[in-house]
Amino acid sequence: MRSLARAALSAFRVSMRLRVISPWAYLNWLVFPVLFAAVGLYVLSTPGAASSHVVYGVLGGGLIGYWSVAYLDGGNGIQDERWNGTLEQIFATPTPLWVILLGKICGGLLFGLLAFLPTAAFAYFGFHAVLPALDAGRFVISLGVLTLSFFCIALTLTPLFALWRWAFSMLNGFELGVYVLCGFMFPVAILAPWAQGVAGVLGPTWAVRALYASTLSEGPHDYASWWLATIGLSLAYLAGAYFLYSLVERRARMSGQLAMV
Numbered sequence: 042m043r044s045l046a047r048a049a050l051s052a053f054r055v056s057m058r059l060r061v062i063s064p065w066a067y068l069n070w071l072v073f074p075v076l077f078a079a080v081g082l083y084v085l086s087t088p089g090a091a092s093s094h095v096v097y098g099v100l101g102g103g104l105i106g107y108w109s110v111a112y113l114d115g116g117n118g119i120q121d122e123r124w125n126g127t128l129e130q131i132f133a134t135p136t137p138l139w140v141i142l143l144g145k146i147c148g149g150l151l152f153g154l155l156a157f158l159p160t161a162a163f164a165y166f167g168f169h170a171v172l173p174a175l176d177a178g179r180f181v182i183s184l185g186v187l188t189l190s191f192f193c194i195a196l197t198l199t200p201l202f203a204l205w206r207w208a209f210s211m212l213n214g215f216e217l218g219v220y221v222l223c224g225f226m227f228p229v230a231i232l233a234p235w236a237q238g239v240a241g242v243l244g245p246t247w248a249v250r251a252l253y254a255s256t257l258s259e260g261p262h263d264y265a266s267w268w269l270a271t272i273g274l275s276l277a278y279l280a281g282a283y284f285l286y287s288l289v290e291r292r293a294r295m296s297g298q299l300a301m302v
Contacts, residue, residue: 106156
């Protein structure tokens with residue numbers, strides 16, 4: 042167990058060092074979130090706008106940046122190894138593949154949290170927008186539950202990048218879909234009924250709902266149900282991840298390669 046922990050920690054350290062020198066990493070957690078926040082605040086900060094609407098502009102850009110880094114981290118980590126011709130070597134090491142990816146994804150989550158800093162600063166200094174009423178305890182718990190959901194989704198989807206070359210292009214659309222379906226910048230309630238049904242099976246939807254509710258004093262807030270829904274769906278994703286990683290292992294044993302399958 043200690044050796045696995047050391048391997049995950051080493052993968053975490055390497056991934057963090059690579060992000061510090063990667064221009065693309067700064068686009069994901071700094072530039073893109075601020076652009077989304079600027080558009081959202083411009084639209085939502087009109088005179089007479091409800092404070093509940095402004096909250097989506099303050100936090101929405103940070104959520105988008107956080108999701109982008111967390112979601113793309115695992116997939117791009119596999120893609121980079123494939124393009125560098127090192128994916129098979131990593132898979133052949135005594136350390137399980139999921140342990141290495143665990144370290145990479147945790148690095149992405151930590152880096153993704155930084156996206157809230159520039160968006161919150163931009164909202165305050167550029168639009169004088171702040172969170173109207175913040176329940177700090179429930180906000181922190183909701184953010185932690187959301188982090189768990191992002192982690193489980195990233196860990197579950199990552200094997201797809203090792204199984205199929207078309208997964209990168211296909212799952213890019215999923216990134217944008219989550220912006221809409223999980224209500225990052227507007228309430229899920231305004232979506233069509235069928236879209237709300239799809240949003241209900243996505244764990245981040247419930248955690249984001251709790252996150253925004255912790256910034257508003259009005260309205261009934263069923264935090265426990267929202268947190269439990271997110272945790273339950275996240276655990277279901279992990280169960281699916283177990284079978285996907287087993288499939289990757291069987292595919293590698295059958296073909297003897299992963300980089301060109």
